[in-house]
Amino acid sequence: MRIGVIGLGSIGLGIARSALSAGDEVVGADLSQAQRNAFAALGGEATGDAPEAARGADCVFCVVINAAQTEAVLFGKGGVAETMPEDSVFVSCATLPPETAERLGARLTGLGRLYLDAPTSGGPDKALAGEITIMGSGAAAAFDKAQPALDAVAAKIYRLGDAPGAGSAMKAVNQLLAGVHIAVACEAVAFGARLGLEPSQVYEVITGAAGNSWMFENRVPHILDGDYAPKSAVGILTKDLGIVLDAARTRHFPVPMASMALQMFEMTAAAGMAQDDDASVARLYALIAGLSLPEAGD
Amino acid sequence: MRIGVIGLGSIGLGIARSALSAGDEVVGADLSQAQRNAFAALGGEATGDAPEAARGADCVFCVVINAAQTEAVLFGKGGVAETMPEDSVFVSCATLPPETAERLGARLTGLGRLYLDAPTSGGPDKALAGEITIMGSGAAAAFDKAQPALDAVAAKIYRLGDAPGAGSAMKAVNQLLAGVHIAVACEAVAFGARLGLEPSQVYEVITGAAGNSWMFENRVPHILDGDYAPKSAVGILTKDLGIVLDAARTRHFPVPMASMALQMFEMTAAAGMAQDDDASVARLYALIAGLSLPEAGD
Numbered sequence: 242m243r244i245g246v247i248g249l250g251s252i253g254l255g256i257a258r259s260a261l262s263a264g265d266e267v268v269g270a271d272l273s274q275a276q277r278n279a280f281a282a283l284g285g286e287a288t289g290d291a292p293e294a295a296r297g298a299d300c301v302f303c304v305v306i307n308a309a310q311t312e313a314v315l316f317g318k319g320g321v322a323e324t325m326p327e328d329s330v331f332v333s334c335a336t337l338p339p340e341t342a343e344r345l346g347a348r349l350t351g352l353g354r355l356y357l358d359a360p361t362s363g364g365p366d367k368a369l370a371g372e373i374t375i376m377g378s379g380a381a382a383a384f385d386k387a388q389p390a391l392d393a394v395a396a397k398i399y400r401l402g403d404a405p406g407a408g409s410a411m412k413a414v415n416q417l418l419a420g421v422h423i424a425v426a427c428e429a430v431a432f433g434a435r436l437g438l439e440p441s442q443v444y445e446v447i448t449g450a451a452g453n454s455w456m457f458e459n460r461v462p463h464i465l466d467g468d469y470a471p472k473s474a475v476g477i478l479t480k481d482l483g484i485v486l487d488a489a490r491t492r493h494f495p496v497p498m499a500s501m502a503l504q505m506f507e508m509t510a511a512a513g514m515a516q517d518d519d520a521s522v523a524r525l526y527a528l529i530a531g532l533s534l535p536e537a538g539d
Numbered sequence: 540m541r542i543g544v545i546g547l548g549s550i551g552l553g554i555a556r557s558a559l560s561a562g563d564e565v566v567g568a569d570l571s572q573a574q575r576n577a578f579a580a581l582g583g584e585a586t587g588d589a590p591e592a593a594r595g596a597d598c599v600f601c602v603v604i605n606a607a608q609t610e611a612v613l614f615g616k617g618g619v620a621e622t623m624p625e626d627s628v629f630v631s632c633a634t635l636p637p638e639t640a641e642r643l644g645a646r647l648t649g650l651g652r653l654y655l656d657a658p659t660s661g662g663p664d665k666a667l668a669g670e671i672t673i674m675g676s677g678a679a680a681a682f683d684k685a686q687p688a689l690d691a692v693a694a695k696i697y698r699l700g701d702a703p704g705a706g707s708a709m710k711a712v713n714q715l716l717a718g719v720h721i722a723v724a725c726e727a728v729a730f731g732a733r734l735g736l737e738p739s740q741v742y743e744v745i746t747g748a749a750g751n752s753w754m755f756e757n758r759v760p761h762i763l764d765g766d767y768a769p770k771s772a773v774g775i776l777t778k779d780l781g782i783v784l785d786a787a788r789t790r791h792f793p794v795p796m797a798s799m800a801l802q803m804f805e806m807t808a809a810a811g812m813a814q815d816d817d818a819s820v821a822r823l824y825a826l827i828a829g830l831s832l833p834e835a836g837d
Contacts, residue, residue, distance in 0.1 A: 376744060410734035414741055417726070418745065418755065431792075432787060436711065443709070449672060451753050452712070452714070452716030456750075457716065485730075492733055494730060498719070498723040498726045498800065505796070530793070
C-alpha cells in the first residue's frame with residue numbers, strides 16, 4: 242500500500258523505515274533537509290511538503306511534536322486533509338489532549354476521511370524495528386483501513402474504543418507514570434549518593450528489587466554514563482505532563498504526583514536543561530545539593 | 540547451624556521456614572500465639588521469649604516492624620544481646636534509619652557479638668521460597684559467620700559496605716521508589732477511570748509499555764480485584780517513607796517526590812485505611828472524586 246509519513250524525527254523515521262521494510266511504498270515529509278536525507282539514505286522518497294506526502298496515500302502517519310503541529314498538518318493552508326484521498330486514513334501519533342483528538346477526528350471525518358487516534362509508546366529503537374506499541378481508538382473502518390500499515394510498524398496495537406480520544410487518554414496515563422518514574426529515579430539516585438551509595442550500586446540493586454521501573458532501568462544508565470545528550474528531552478515531558486495536568490484540571494481531578502513531577506522537570510528546564518536528556522533531573526538535584534554524579538569519561 | 544528468628548510475621552515466618560528447609564535447627568520467637576502455631580505447624584520450634592530463641596544460636600535474624608522493636612529485642616530488659624553467644628551474628632532485617640543501624644551495630648559489636656545491617660526486599664512469597672534479596676552491610680566477619688544462613692533464606696545477597704548503615708541506606712532508596720510507584724500507580728488508574736478508561740485495560744496496556752513499574756504490576760491487580768486485605772499495609776509505607784523523609788531532612792536533602800507520596804499515604808490513613816492494603820490510595824482518589832472502581836466479586 243501507499244503510505245505517507247509526516248514528520249521524520251526519531252519515531253517518524255523509524256515508522257517510515259519499518260513500512261518501507263514491509264514492502265510498502267512510502268513518502269516521508271519533513272521540513273528538515275537532514276531528516277529527509279536520512280530517510281532517502283534508507284531508500285525512501287522524501288519531500289519537504291506534507292500535503293505532497295499525503296497525496297494518493299492509503300494511510301498517512303502524522304508523527305509531529307504536538308497538537309498545534311498536528312492541526313496545522315491537517316487543516317493548515319494546503320493541509321493534508323485536502324490532499325489525502327477520500328476513505329484514506331489519518332493516523333495521528335503525537336501525544337494530544339484527548340479533547341483535541343476528538344475534535345480533529347470529528348472534523349476530518351466530516352470531510353469523508355478516516356481518523357485514528359494512535360499515540361505510540363516504545364521510543365526510537367522500537368520504531369526502527371517496527372515494534373512500537375500503538376494505543377489506538379477510532380471507527381472500525383479506520384482500523385480496518387490502517388491495519389496492514391499498523392502491522393508493519395507496531396508489535397502491539399490496542400483497540401481502546403470506537404472513537405478518537407481513548408487512545409490519547411491512555412497515552413496521558415502512560416506519560417503520567419513515565420514522567421513520575423523518571424523524576425523519582427533521579428531523586429532516588431541523588432538521594433542514594435547523598436547517603437554515600439555509589440550510583441552504579443544503586444542501579445544494580447534496585448533493578449533487581451521491588452523499587453524498579455521500566456524508566457529507572459532505561460534512564461539511570463544515562464546518569465551512570467554522565468551522558469545527557471537528549472535521547473528524550475526534558476521539554477517533551479514538560480509538554481506531556483502539561484497535557485496530563487490540563488486534562489486533570491479540566492475535570493477537577495487531582496494528580497498530585499504528576500503535578501510534583503512536572504515541577505521537577507520545569508525546575509530542570511529553568512536551570513537551562515530543557516533541551517537535554519530527561520535524566521537531567523538528577524543534575525538538578527546535584528546542582529541544588531552540591532553532589533558529585535558520574536561524568537562522561539569516568 | 541542453629542538459627543534464631545525473632546518475629547514470625549509474614550517475612551520472618553518465611554525466613555524461618557526457609558532455614559528449616561535448608562536443614563538448620565531453627566527456633567522462632569513471636570509474641571503472638573497464632574504466629575507461633577503457624578511456625579510449629581511447619582515443624583519449627585516456637586517460643587514467646589526472644590532471648591530464648593537467641594540462646595546458643597549461631598545466627599539471629601531479627602524480623603520485627605521497626606527501629607524501636609529492634610532496639611528492644613537487642614537491648615531491652617533481658618535482651619538477646621545477653622543471650623546470644625559471643626561471636627554469633629545478629630542479622631537485622633527491619634527497615635531502620637541508617638543512623639540507627641550504625642548505632643545498634645556499634646553497641647552490639649562492643650559486646651563481642653557481630654552485627655549485620657540486612658534489610659530485605661521481596662515480600663512474603665519470596666521469603667517462603669528462600670528467595671528474598673538482602674541489602675547487607677557490615678564487617679567481613681559478620682558476613683562470613685552469617686553466610687550459610689543467608690544462603691538458605693536469600694536468592695541475592697548484596698555486600699554494600701563494611702559497616703552497618705549502607706544496607707539501610709539502600710533500603711531507604713528502595714522504599715522511596717516503592718512508595719512513589721505505588722502512589723502514582725493508584726493515581727494513574729484513578730485518572731484513567733476519570734478519563735473513561737477501564738482499569739483492566741489500563742493494566743493491560745501499561746504493563747506492556749514504558750509506564751510500567753514492578754509495583755504497578757504487583758499492586759494494580761488488587762485494585763482490579765477490589766481486594767484491599769493488607770498484603771502490605773498503608774501503615775508500613777507511612778513508616779518507611781517517614782524514615783526516608785527523616786534521613787533526607789537530617790541532611791538538608793530535598794525529596795519532593797517522596798514527600799508527596801508520603802502525603803498521599805497519610806491522607807489514605809487519615810481516611811481510615813491505615814491497616815488496609817497500600818493500593819488503598821486508589822480508593823482515596825475514588826473517594827475524593829466520586830469515582831467507581833472495581834469491587835470484590837465484580
